Amino acid sequence: MSEAAVRNERATRRIDTTEPLTIGDVIRRTGVSASALHFYERKGLICSARTSTNHRLYERHVLRRVSLILVAKRLGISLADVGEIFQALPTDHAPTHEDWQRVSRAWKRQLEARRHQIEALERELTGCIGCGCLSMKACLLLNPDDALESEGPGPVRIQRDSAP
Structure with a gap:
């Protein structure tokens, strides 16, 4: 299959927005390493659920949180300040x-x-x-x-x- 056909197939495929993301999905979508995601999780900036085989699963709204963390880092905002701001956001569902x-x-x-x-x-x-x-x-x-x-x-x- 050509590269253009693969891109077209991806573009037309419906995404189940209720399905959680694997750590690989989050890495691929954000460009952040697994160790960074683990660190953010230990700091309480993001959270995950665990499967029966102890693999992490992330809700899709974690992509926005990670993106905001990356923007904050570029602006020189500390992770402590990000954490303070994130405390006002729900962790169990997408923020309104x-x-x-x-x-x-x-x-x-x-x-x-x-x-x-x-x-x-x-x-x-x-x-x-x-x-x-x-x-x-x-x-x-x-x-x-x-x-x-x-x-x-x-x-x-x-x-x-x-x-x-």
Whole structure:
């Protein structure tokens, strides 16, 4: 059978959307390794059922969860933050439109806060590059005599000024 015929057969074949997916199916559909799926499961980000032979079976809505995990990783969102957001979603059935809307609004707020922090850091770095640290009085990284120790670790002036 030609490659085009195989593609055509796949396209016309009806998919039983109630049938769970094997781990191989999820790997093929998401590009995520089995070890990553096991890790996500241990972290409570996804869940599976077991067959009598102890093979994992996944509901189809797991594909969306895994896809969101991959997008979050690309955006630099930690798995802990993903887990926090996913706690608002049901694990025993596909989330409703309202569930996804609630989650997306929460994520949007987090991304907006992160964007503000990045923009503030970008402004500071542009200033640093522009001054070349010739102006030690204006530099937000300056901490003479460790006077800022009581305010916490790291570049506290930058963190304080870039807080949303």
